[in-house]
Amino acid sequence: MSSQFRELLKKVGSGQHTKEDLTRTEAAMATKMMLLGEATAAQIGAFMIAHRIKRIAPQELAGMLDAYDELGPKLYPENEQEKTVMVFGIPYDGRSRTAPISPLTALILTCAGVGVIMHGGDTMPTKYGVPLIQLWQGLGLDFAQLSLEQVQELLKNSGLGFVYLPKHFPNADGLTPYRDQIGKRPPLATLELIWSPYQGKMHLVTGYVHPPTEVLFRETLKLRELTIPFTFVKGLEGSCDLRLSQTTIVAASSVNAPNGFEYLKLHPHEYGIDDKEMPLGSISELLSQMEALIEGKPSRLEQAAVWNGGFYLWRYGVCADLSIGLETARELLSSGKVAKKREEIRAAIP
Incomplete structure (x- = not known):
């Protein structure tokens, strides 16, 4: 037993x-x-549940991130002039009700020359939703075995990188079973949303559910x-995916705003997007719809992919406004450029 850890546990519990x-x-x-x-x-186990009950404070989250920075994997820019990379913080325990489309968003962004980094593990408590790694593997891009x-x-050759916990951060992955044993998401699940393995210029994108979490970030x-530029999205199931059926609230960094950020209220109907979220049924059906869209065929995910891809192209600065972002995302998909990019990434994987 660690006496030192016991004293820290006594404080929070x-x-x-x-x-x-x-x-x-x-x-x-x-x-x-x-x-x-x-x-x-x-x-x-006692620390995780006690810390969850107490609720995490900003300086505690900062300290936890310090530890991850010290012990975790690191990706680096090639040089000081390297372009800003978008780092996505998406809940590791995945989605269970609505179809996730973040891999499509990433492909659209990389196709437009935007570097993207994602991170996550395998199927994880407490939601046991579909993990990102499984979606990428289903699209023919298997990052799990890469050193x-x-x-x-x-990342250098294709603009896309994926940090896979079991391979690249086994110490963090080793804490996963505790989530099932305590039956609740621990504060580590909040940390994972804002953690970045990238050591260069970044634009941090993360999802959240409760407004206090956005303030905490x-x-x-x-x-x-x-x-750094940031985009905090009150997205579907706490993800970075914008909603189709209702307004999405986003806290977006802004050099022109008095406090350095502004709240955006995004109404898809105002931009000609008229659809609802695709329910998450079987993984095979989800992958089939993703594959169809990449190949330029009709897909139930088209509106969601255009809405999200266009938004992030605009937020990054590829496009001057959201309307142009939507047009650009739609053109990248329909022209076959996204499909070509997927093949380029596949060819770059050893």
Whole structure:
């Protein structure tokens, strides 16, 4: 048993009236001890559930990210002039109700010359939804066996990189079983949304469900002194996917806004997008619809892919406004350029 970890556990788990937030240094220490297995299984499980009940504070999230930065995998830009990369923070436990389309968004972006990094693991508690790695594999792009050096090379050559926890960050993946055992998402699930393995210029994109989480993200970035462009999306099931059937609220960094960010309210009907989310049925059906769209055939995912692809092309700065972004996304899909990009990425995978 770690006596040092026990003291940190006592702070967060002492009850409603005596609980305390950890300092940034303490949170980093606790996270490192969990990742390195220096805390016992009983201590780790108790810490996760106690920390969830207490609710994570900005300085604690900053400290946890410090530990991930120290121990986790890292991808680097080729040079100081390297373009900004979009890093997507998508819930590791996936989606269970609506069809995810983030791989299509990534292909549209890379097709337009935007570098994209995603990260995640296998099927994960507590939702046990479809993980990103499974969707990429179903599209013929298997990142699971790549070394970190090969991911770095793939990012350089194709503009797309995927950090796969079981292969590239086994210490973090080793904490996954605790999610099932405690039956709740621990604060690590919040960390994963805002964590980035990229060490260069980035545009951070992440989804969230509850408004306080978006505030937590902004405060954490300030503590870490990260003045980076960000796009925080109140998306489908906490993902980065914009909604089709209703307005999506987005907290978007803006150099022109007094506080450095603004809230966007995106109404798809105002841009001629008139559709509903595709329910998530079988994975084979989802992949079939993705494949059809990539190949330029009719697909139930077309409107969702155009809406999301166009939005992120605009947010990155490829397109001057959202309307042009939508037109560009639609053209990239219909012209076969996205299909060609997929084949280019497939050819670059060893």
